[in-house]
Amino acid sequence: GAGVSQSPRYKVAKRGQDVALRCDPISGHVSLFWYQQALGQGPEFLTYFQNEAQLDKSGLPSDRFFAERPEGSVSTLKIQRTQQEDSAVYLCASRRTGGALEQYFGPGTRLTVT
Amino acid sequence: EDQVTQSPEALRLQEGESSSLNCSYTVSGLRGLFWYRQDPGKGPEFLFTLYSAGEEKEKERLKATLTKKESFLHITAPKPEDSATYLCAVAGQGAQKLVFGQGTRLTINP
Numbered sequence: 001g002a003g004v005s006q007s008p009r010y011k012v013a014k015r016g017q018d019v020a021l022r023c024d025p026i027s028g029h030v031s032l033f034w035y036q037q038a039l040g041q042g043p044e045f046l047t048y049f050q051n052e053a054q055l056d057k058s059g060l061p062s063d064r065f066f067a068e069r070p071e072g073s074v075s076t077l078k079i080q081r082t083q084q085e086d087s088a089v090y091l092c093a094s095r096r097t098g099g100a101l102e103q104y105f106g107p108g109t110r111l112t113v114t
Numbered sequence: 115e116d117q118v119t120q121s122p123e124a125l126r127l128q129e130g131e132s133s134s135l136n137c138s139y140t141v142s143g144l145r146g147l148f149w150y151r152q153d154p155g156k157g158p159e160f161l162f163t164l165y166s167a168g169e170e171k172e173k174e175r176l177k178a179t180l181t182k183k184e185s186f187l188h189i190t191a192p193k194p195e196d197s198a199t200y201l202c203a204v205a206g207q208g209a210q211k212l213v214f215g216q217g218t219r220l221t222i223n224p
Contacts, residue, residue: 004157033211042118042201042214043158056210091157101146101205103212105157 002026004106006092012112013082021077021109023092031095032075033103034067036088043091049075082113116141116206120215127192127222135187135200135218143207147185149178150201152217158201192222 005024013019025032031050035043036059045059051072060067064083069075079086089110093103119138127133139147146165150158162171164180171178175196177188187200199219203212 031210035212040216042203042216043212045211045213048210050210059211093157102148102160102163104160105150107155107157 004092004094004104006106006109010110015113016081018080019082021090023075025094026104029094030097033093034077035091037091038088084113087111087113116204116213118202118204118213118215120202120218124219129222129224130191132190137185137202137215139204141204141206145205145207147180148203149187152199152201194222194224197222
């Protein structure tokens with residue numbers, strides 16, 4: 001079946017621009033997560049949704065980062081006034097209900113801020 | 115704070131040369147330990163979930179084991195297509211997020 005999809009796959013932004021990254025989770029998956037992965041490092045948690053409710057945003061690095069999932073399906077991660085340190089791969093993951101803990105990841109969006 | 119440390123950072127093996135990757139963890143109440151495979155330019159691909167000490171899981175040439183302090187990913191007679199970065203992650207009690215290690219970059223030479 002279809003996996004998690006993300007768009008765009010690559011994004012180049014000039015410092016100070018706003019960007020929006022999209023995630024389409026696996027159909028029927030209630031939980032959705034965003035992670036940030038720096039080069040050569042493991043993914044780091046940003047935020048978590050259950051349906052449309054954002055239940056944990058403790059990993060968002062600053063108030064320039066904002067995520068939403070208004071209808072409990074597609075999610076958008078927005079970064080305002082991008083800085084060079086925002087350059088990374090942004091990964092989206094989804095998880096089904098019923099006690100299973102494993103998360104399924106999309107291919108990621110590579111953001112480069114110049 | 116939950117922490118995961120993987121070793122070695124990088125490992126080169128010859129085709130057919132078996133070895134193990136280590137994942138040490140500290141977590142407040144382990145709900146699950148996860149192994150993922152990540153190829154360059156792609157997202158992590160789920161391999162295994164381990165829930166309690168003593169548990170083992172196998173898939174083709176890979177076997178994951180778990181103790182109260184660490185997990186091992188054993189690779190038997192690897193092939194070049196097993197080359198990838200292997201990530202370990204934990205989910206602690208009351209937390210939904212995964213906490214990842216930095217990964218082990220595995221290269222299998224033909």
